[in-house]
Amino acid sequence: MRRIASWVRPVNAMMSPALARAANDPDRAFERLLRRAERAAGADASGDEAFTEDFRGLLRRFADVGTISYLGWTATTAELQMRLENRLRIRRRIAEAPAIADEPIDRPIVVVGLPRTATTLAHKVIAAPEGNRAPLMWEFRATDRADVDPGLRRKRLKQAQRVSSAVKYVAPVWQTIHPNSAETPEECVLALPHGLHWLTRFRLPGYREWLAERDFTPDYAYLKEFLQVLQHGDRPRRWVLKSPFHMYNLGALMRVFPDATIMWTHRDPQTVMGSWCSLVETGMAMCNRSYDPRQIGSDWLQTLSWMVDQGRDQRLQVPPERMVDVSYHQLTADPYGQLPKIFERLGLEWTPREEGNLESVLARPGMRRNHEYSLARYGLDPDMVEEAFGDYGRMVTTMR
Numbered sequence: 001m002r003r004i005a006s007w008v009r010p011v012n013a014m015m016s017p018a019l020a021r022a023a024n025d026p027d028r029a030f031e032r033l034l035r036r037a038e039r040a041a042g043a044d045a046s047g048d049e050a051f052t053e054d055f056r057g058l059l060r061r062f063a064d065v066g067t068i069s070y071l072g073w074t075a076t077t078a079e080l081q082m083r084l085e086n087r088l089r090i091r092r093r094i095a096e097a098p099a100i101a102d103e104p105i106d107r108p109i110v111v112v113g114l115p116r117t118a119t120t121l122a123h124k125v126i127a128a129p130e131g132n133r134a135p136l137m138w139e140f141r142a143t144d145r146a147d148v149d150p151g152l153r154r155k156r157l158k159q160a161q162r163v164s165s166a167v168k169y170v171a172p173v174w175q176t177i178h179p180n181s182a183e184t185p186e187e188c189v190l191a192l193p194h195g196l197h198w199l200t201r202f203r204l205p206g207y208r209e210w211l212a213e214r215d216f217t218p219d220y221a222y223l224k225e226f227l228q229v230l231q232h233g234d235r236p237r238r239w240v241l242k243s244p245f246h247m248y249n250l251g252a253l254m255r256v257f258p259d260a261t262i263m264w265t266h267r268d269p270q271t272v273m274g275s276w277c278s279l280v281e282t283g284m285a286m287c288n289r290s291y292d293p294r295q296i297g298s299d300w301l302q303t304l305s306w307m308v309d310q311g312r313d314q315r316l317q318v319p320p321e322r323m324v325d326v327s328y329h330q331l332t333a334d335p336y337g338q339l340p341k342i343f344e345r346l347g348l349e350w351t352p353r354e355e356g357n358l359e360s361v362l363a364r365p366g367m368r369r370n371h372e373y374s375l376a377r378y379g380l381d382p383d384m385v386e387e388a389f390g391d392y393g394r395m396v397t398t399m400r
Contacts (some may be wrong), residue, residue, distance in 0.1 A: 029077065111123050118265050128354065187244075
């Protein structure tokens, strides 16, 4: 499987001197992107030093990656700038209209589970009812009030679509593995500054350990502000959020959203590992000059099994009536039979409109996975996976 376009390696080689200059002084690079973010947002970063300094530390980690490519550095620093700009814009909007902080974010539904466990299917269908709402990809890039000028909204949407479309020129296979567009619901890791999602691009020694010690409550408070800004100027909705990486932060999530309902999809880790490593390999190929597939397998076997352990421990903080467990195998084998039951448990009504939406979602490209992957490519075998995940795999089997 060709992971990246043939032109990527020559461009990375040609631009290696520029990469060396930028990565050699990450603090200078950070100051430049912070200044650009301030100008674009029309706000300054004073008073938000904890947020910006954590991002400075993250850029230093990227600069230490010995295999980072020019395109990997350029794309990732551009995303850091976008995230900083968005943070400043959200702070500015709340300062201009303090009533935004009173916007109710009631009873959100949060879809979690290991990656590649039909969370995308569930997210799209659950977000579709009239009273529900999921953040769209372009809104993570340019968050603003619901009553923002329509012309500015269209401009930002087009900018986000150009970014989304550009990915296929770097990695044509990406639309097969993780199809998306500027106007599709997206994972809210884009509103969380730190998390395991950065490890899908680079190996960052010590970063997972840093995350394990981090109090994510302020990060989820920022996610709430993000939703409040999006909602202001519109009627309140029941927000539907989604990310596998909420799994190890259920405690912080419930502190900020105490009336949330968590929907956890479960799938055999043996299948998850091969599929997820394939996705990560594509991310690594886009951002690095070289990588080791076996290292990807080793790293993510530890990481995903740790996520499950954290999630199973922290779910004890969720009231049982607001914890909805779903079998991937049952859901994908019989979506028309299973989703009405899931809707009922979530306090939602299943109507002919929802059934029609499910039909549309299932018909979209990419909902039927067809990319190739194997455990052996990543240095793994079934015994290793079973040992790492312990009795979780057996629990999933009993849910079929």
